[in-house]
Amino acid sequence: xxxxxxxxxxxxxxxxxxxxxxxxxxxxxxxxxxxxxxxxxxxxxxxxxxxxxxxxxxxxxxxxxxxxxxxxxxxxxxxxxxxxxxxxxxxxxxxxxxxxxxxxxxxxxxxxxxxxxxxxxxxxxxxxxxxxxxxxxxxxxxxxxxxxxxxxxxxxxxxxxxxxxxxxxxxxxxxxxxxxxxxxxxxxxxxxxxxxxxxxxxxxxxxxxxxxxxxxxxxxxxxxxxxxxxxxxxxxxxxxxxxxxxxxxxxxxxxxxxxxxxxxxxxxxxxxxxxxxxxxxxxxxxxxxxxxxxxxxxxxxxxxxxxxxxxx
Amino acid sequence: xxxxxxxxxxxxxxxxxxxxxxxxxxxxxxxxxxxxxxxxxxxxxxxxxxxxxxxxxxxxxxxxxxxxxxxxxxxxxxxxxxxxxxxxxxxxxxxxxxxxxxxxxxxxxxxxxxxxxxxxxxxxxxxxxxxxxxxxxxxxxxxxxxxxxxxxxxxxxxxxxxxxxxxxxxxxxxxxxxxxxxxxxxxxxxxxxxxxxxxxxxxxxxxxxxxxxxxxxxxxxxxxxxxxxxxxxxxxxxxxxxxxxxxxxxxxxxxxxxxxxxxxxxxxxxxxxxxxxxxxxxxxxxxxxxxxxxxxxxxxxxxxxxxxxxxxxxxxxxxxxxxxxxxxxxxxxxxxxxxxxxxxxxxxxxxxxxxxxxxxxxxxxxxxxxxxxxxx
Numbered sequence: 001x002x003x004x005x006x007x008x009x010x011x012x013x014x015x016x017x018x019x020x021x022x023x024x025x026x027x028x029x030x031x032x033x034x035x036x037x038x039x040x041x042x043x044x045x046x047x048x049x050x051x052x053x054x055x056x057x058x059x060x061x062x063x064x065x066x067x068x069x070x071x072x073x074x075x076x077x078x079x080x081x082x083x084x085x086x087x088x089x090x091x092x093x094x095x096x097x098x099x100x101x102x103x104x105x106x107x108x109x110x111x112x113x114x115x116x117x118x119x120x121x122x123x124x125x126x127x128x129x130x131x132x133x134x135x136x137x138x139x140x141x142x143x144x145x146x147x148x149x150x151x152x153x154x155x156x157x158x159x160x161x162x163x164x165x166x167x168x169x170x171x172x173x174x175x176x177x178x179x180x181x182x183x184x185x186x187x188x189x190x191x192x193x194x195x196x197x198x199x200x201x202x203x204x205x206x207x208x209x210x211x212x213x214x215x216x217x218x219x220x221x222x223x224x225x226x227x228x229x230x231x232x233x234x235x236x237x238x239x240x241x242x243x244x245x246x247x248x249x250x251x252x253x254x255x256x257x258x259x260x261x262x263x264x265x266x267x268x269x270x271x272x273x274x275x276x277x278x279x280x281x282x283x284x285x286x287x288x289x290x291x292x293x294x295x296x297x298x299x300x301x302x303x304x305x306x307x308x309x310x311x312x
Numbered sequence: 313x314x315x316x317x318x319x320x321x322x323x324x325x326x327x328x329x330x331x332x333x334x335x336x337x338x339x340x341x342x343x344x345x346x347x348x349x350x351x352x353x354x355x356x357x358x359x360x361x362x363x364x365x366x367x368x369x370x371x372x373x374x375x376x377x378x379x380x381x382x383x384x385x386x387x388x389x390x391x392x393x394x395x396x397x398x399x400x401x402x403x404x405x406x407x408x409x410x411x412x413x414x415x416x417x418x419x420x421x422x423x424x425x426x427x428x429x430x431x432x433x434x435x436x437x438x439x440x441x442x443x444x445x446x447x448x449x450x451x452x453x454x455x456x457x458x459x460x461x462x463x464x465x466x467x468x469x470x471x472x473x474x475x476x477x478x479x480x481x482x483x484x485x486x487x488x489x490x491x492x493x494x495x496x497x498x499x500x501x502x503x504x505x506x507x508x509x510x511x512x513x514x515x516x517x518x519x520x521x522x523x524x525x526x527x528x529x530x531x532x533x534x535x536x537x538x539x540x541x542x543x544x545x546x547x548x549x550x551x552x553x554x555x556x557x558x559x560x561x562x563x564x565x566x567x568x569x570x571x572x573x574x575x576x577x578x579x580x581x582x583x584x585x586x587x588x589x590x591x592x593x594x595x596x597x598x599x600x601x602x603x604x605x606x607x608x609x610x611x612x613x614x615x616x617x618x619x620x621x622x623x624x625x626x627x628x629x630x631x632x633x634x635x636x637x638x639x640x641x642x643x644x645x646x647x648x649x650x651x652x653x654x655x656x657x658x659x660x661x662x663x664x665x666x667x668x669x670x671x672x673x674x675x676x677x678x679x680x681x682x683x684x685x686x687x688x
Contacts, residue, residue, distance in 0.1 A: 047687075050530050051530075051686070052526065052529050052530055052685065052686055052687065053686060053687050053688070054686050054687075054688045071685070071686065072532055075530055075531060075532050076532045078530070080527075080530040081527075082523060082526045082527060084523040085523065085527065086519070086522050086523030086524030086525065086526065086527045087522075087524070088323070088327065088522075088524060089522065090326075090327050090330050090331065091323070091326060091327065091330075095323075095326065099319065099323050100531070102315065102316065102319035103316060103319065103320075103528065103531045103532075103533050104531055104532065105315070105316065105532065147527070148527075
């Protein structure tokens with residue numbers, strides 16, 4: 001069974017098309033990542049799926065319920081964490097959790113068990129009496145997640161949950177998500193971080209309101225026809241600049257201390273790269289073809305999108 | 313459904329009372345306002361500093377001056393020795409009024425001619441000046457009448473009956489014309505409006521600002537539950553404020569309460585509906601707490617000025633008077649003053665109560681229509 005399904009889901013704000021004919025299905029019991037740069041329309045999709053926004057056109061079914069006609073049924077069964085998860089900062093950790101439990105109508109008997117579990121896996125047990133406003137960013141994050149889970153939802157929608165959270169807290173957060181997954185919760189998470197996208201079972205690449213590709217991270221990587229040449233140079237930043245000038249900015253990108261060059265003709269371009277850098281007196285270490293990373297795919301897909309002249 | 317509302321209410325109370333500044337606003341500010349209006353703001357005119365210049369230095373002049381001095385309204389503080397000196401005293405503001413009797417004041421009276429008493433009054437504060445003139449006329453009239461009687465008596469060699477029309481004024485409902493009796497019931501209307509308006513308008517906007525609004529909207533809560541959860545706590549706080557102000561007003565300032573307390577509370581409930589409705593409406597149209605605060609004051613100040621709290625509505629230009637018909641404060645002032653001072657009941661106050669009920673339900677309905685769980 002699909003946890004959610006959309007058909008030509010479209011949202012237009014005045015003249016701006018935030019989501020453009022999105023057709024997608026997400027099977028139950030997995031982590032689905034909605035991946036795209038800022039402004040791709042991820043948040044709008046999440047809101048449409050959480051049934052707090054009415055689509056301009058198209059339809060969506062979440063857990064089998066229609067997102068407009070049965071909005072309230074959806075709300076009972078999903079957990080949603082908005083980008084800026086709103087906590088009552090003047091309430092304590094436990095007061096926040098209890099408040100959401102009350103609003104979701106969690107019965108007293110089930111609540112004790114759930115709250116204990118939530119506190120333990122989020123590591124907030126010791127901070128129950130602390131005000132939410134006094135928690136660190138990562139802790140707030142976990143409290144937000146705990147609040148979205150008080151009613152044991154079957155589907156969890158997380159809108160850029162780790163935005164602005166330190167790497168250690170991000171790892172903790174993902175550990176919690178895997179635990180939830182093991183308990184059978186379907187998770188849809190939007191993110192602009194590609195390392196997070198790699199952690200998802202399936203991803204959908206979004207750009208300018210449109211879904212460009214879906215599949216497992218490996219599937220999506222296979223979409224890439226070009227080969228990636230990894231160039232090691234002593235001054236990677238300058239090397240990248242030189243190569244961009246010569247080969248076009250879509251083909252070249254900087255990955256830490258390495259430069260990636262996308263090419264259809266790896267043999268010929270290996271020579272060319274070496275030649276170009278030598279001319280600029282940049283010392284070249286090693287040039288070799290590598291497996292594309294998600295970011296390579298992303299850069300390449302976005303570049304093609306731009307070439308095709310499709311603009312939102 | 314009831315459970316959820318109760319939880320919302322409890323949450324609001326926790327939030328309000330956890331903030332010490334909020335506690336002060338709710339409980340201290342009304343009492344402070346009451347003290348200001350009870351002690352400091354008084355339109356009663358008493359102890360007007362007065363100068364007396366009697367050019368003839370006559371016995372009758374002294375007698376007249378003494379009558380002024382012995383009344384509660386005037387304190388004779390200076391005896392200038394020239395007209396010019398009297399003027400200077402007024403110019404400097406040392407005295408508010410000067411009584412001037414020219415040479416021949418006594419002779420004129422004795423000879424049966426009209427004697428002129430000149431009253432110079434500082435008219436910068438026109439209201440006070442008007443009242444002072446009234447007192448002066450009263451004292452002078454008494455004096456004239458006595459002089460006349462005395463002379464008639466002397467002429468006929470007997471005492472005459474007092475066959476004259478004597479003015480005996482009696483103010484009903486506020487016998488001593490104490491301004492605090494007039495203002496303190498008004499403070500109830502004003503403070504309750506301000507506090508409930510502020511709390512309600514902030515309550516929803518704050519949730520929008522910190523992002524909890526979106527989170528609440530994805531829960532199964534109904535808009536009605538949300539609205540009740542956001543208004544009931546502030547309604548209760550409004551009631552508590554009414555009780556505090558009433559208790560302090562009645563027991564400390566001895567403002568009489570002649571009507572039914574039950575009716576007062578019932579009318580307060582109607583009035584609170586309008587305040588909560590306006591607050592909720594402001595909350596739905598504002599994006600930030602600053603905007604809500606500005607809108608609250610933009611509504612509140614005209615509402616107070618055009619309510620008859622300080623300035624009588626009858627004195628306002630006619631179009632402005634029409635405007636006051638949509639001002640809930642106007643109606644509630646009539647009700648509180650009626651209940652406190654006149655002791656009148658619903659048989660007389662029903663039109664005001666009906667007006668509040670209509671306005672309250674209308675604005676609450678409009679505001680709640682604006683709160684929806686889905687955005688488009």
